[in-house]
Amino acid sequence: MNIREIKLEDNVQISKVIRKVIVELKAPKTGTAFADPELDHLSIAYKGNRSIYFIIENNDKILGGAGINPLRDSDELTCELQKMYFTETARGKGWGEKMIDKCLTYAIDKGYKFCYIETMDFMKAAQKLYLKKGFGFIGKPMGNTGHTNCNVWMIKKLK
Numbered sequence: 001m002n003i004r005e006i007k008l009e010d011n012v013q014i015s016k017v018i019r020k021v022i023v024e025l026k027a028p029k030t031g032t033a034f035a036d037p038e039l040d041h042l043s044i045a046y047k048g049n050r051s052i053y054f055i056i057e058n059n060d061k062i063l064g065g066a067g068i069n070p071l072r073d074s075d076e077l078t079c080e081l082q083k084m085y086f087t088e089t090a091r092g093k094g095w096g097e098k099m100i101d102k103c104l105t106y107a108i109d110k111g112y113k114f115c116y117i118e119t120m121d122f123m124k125a126a127q128k129l130y131l132k133k134g135f136g137f138i139g140k141p142m143g144n145t146g147h148t149n150c151n152v153w154m155i156k157k158l159k
Contacts, residue, residue, distance in 0.1 A: 001095065003102055006043045006053040006065065013062040014055060015040045021064075021085040027120055031149030033083050042067070042083070050079070050110045054102055056086065056095055063090035066099045068107050068115075073144035077113040080143065084117075084126075091125075100133050108158050115158055116142050118150035130154050 006014065022034045029035060038045035046053035046067050053067035064086030071080040081103055086095060107115050117135060119126050135154040142153065 001056060001058045001063075001090075003054050003056050003095075003099060006046060006055050006067075008043045010055055010062060011041055011043050014042055014065050017062055017064060017087055018083060018085045021087065024088070025123070027123075028149040032120075032147055033085070036083075036146070039083075045069075050112070052103075052106050053083070054099060056090060056099060058090075063087045064095070064099075066103050068103050068110075068112075071116050071143040071145075074116075074142055077111075078142070079107045079110075079112040079115050080145065081107075081115055081117040096126075096129050097133065100129070104133070104156075104158065113158055115156045117154050117156075118145060118147050119152045119154070120150055121152050123152070127152060127154075130156075 018039060019034055022032060033039060042053050046069065051069045053065060055065045056063050066084035067082045068079050069082055071078045104115060117130060135156040138153045138155050140153065
């Protein structure tokens with residue numbers, strides 16, 4: 001297994017992985033990452049100087065990913081951990097924790113002081129992982145993510 005930065009040729013495969021996982025989890029297609037206009041072009045969407053998207057792969061097969069972007073319509077100190085989805089074969093093996101660590105290290109290096117994340121109430125395993133990594137629940141959404149079906153909001157103060 002390998003974690004690396006996204007490349008242009010990864011766009012199709014990672015968008016299929018994310019959509020497949022959302023469908024498998026029976027999450028809504030609207031108001032979630034499924035409907036994000038940039039989903040088919042993640043390598044371009046994460047080209048900013050304070051943005052990055054990482055891919056997890058095994059034998060040239062993409063098994064998931066996660067990224068850091070500035071939180072839209074927020075201050076410059078707050079980033080968002082975005083589009084963290086893994087295929088079933090990659091879940092429960094510690095890769096989510098490694099991915100979060102890689103993303104948060106990047107966020108700290110880029111000067112962010114806070115990291116925000118949204119998820120859905122039935123995604124208990126994800127929430128457990130976020131809590132383990134130091135995120136805490138907050139009572140309302142931040143920024144303007146467009147993810148109207150995400151009803152769990154969390155934040156972490158970065159070092």
